[in-house]
Amino acid sequence: MKTDFILAVILIAVGTYLIRAVPFVFSSKKETGKQNRHQINLFFKLMGPSMIAALLVVSVASPLKTQDTSQLINVAMGFSGVGVSHWLWNNSGISVLAGVVCFTAALLFL
């Protein structure tokens, strides 16, 4: 393992733990500044899907790097697999595997 990779993992691990632990330790039942808290909560609630959407764009650009039309079809098939699987089972693990299977099938047979 490279040293910089280990350092990055440790930095993220400590940061993630603090993000989870600090509000848990300092939270109490008292509701103060309810209006502001609602806006802040909504911001954080929207931040997750926003970042995942951005990461989706960046990650999909990697298989599409070749600018090949057939690769575009493969990606579309893969996404269809994820969408249909999500609609049927609503399990992200199964959806990932279904997406990869559809992408591979398109890669091999189309």
Place this chain on the structure above:
Amino acid sequence: MIRSTAFKGGLKSSFPIVAGYLPVGFAFGVAAEGAQVGTLAAVFTSLFIYAGASQFALVGLLKDGVPILSAALITLGLNLRHLLYGPGLSRYTEEFSLRERLVAAFGLTDEVFAVAFSRIGIMPHESRFWWLMGLEFGAYSCWIGGTLAGSISGDLLLSHFSFLRPALSFALPALFLSLLLPMLNSTTRPAVMISLLLAAAFHWSGHSEIGIIAAALIGPSIGIIVRNFQ
């Protein structure tokens, strides 16, 4: 006795999470292998970070050549939503000691929070900590196990079936889409649309990292404005 019964109860409650974590952990192990991270590094990542989407993000960003510090900061940004989980559980965990809170905080992932939030209220006060420990232990152990299995079999698969390497490059987009789909509703949709457009614009101008940060800040802001207009 109460501890052991509560722990087992928590472990049983973790079964729906296990069903979701095993394949995703497996997919992470395979994706990490596809990105040539290595088995040890993949398990190390799962052991210490223990946050699915951000682990996939880290591997994906490093694979795309994003500098390691930027990748770490973006990954941390992805976990900011976890700020809400402790306060969300606080009304059910008033009796937790400081030490118990510090221990329980490690395992507060999206799915653990969702199950804990829906069930911890019906547990007797004295059982809650150990029930939560059982829940977190079940989820954590299967996440590590899934990663290890995916990483080892991913290595074997890739060495025997080389055509799978380009196929595995699709594991990350598939994961992000599968995480995004259940989050889509009338509140999140405007923020997600703006984020997709921003990320695409920045990515194709050669500034992917700035695009992700811009999406994280501008997407939710637009989402709040749209929500206030509705």
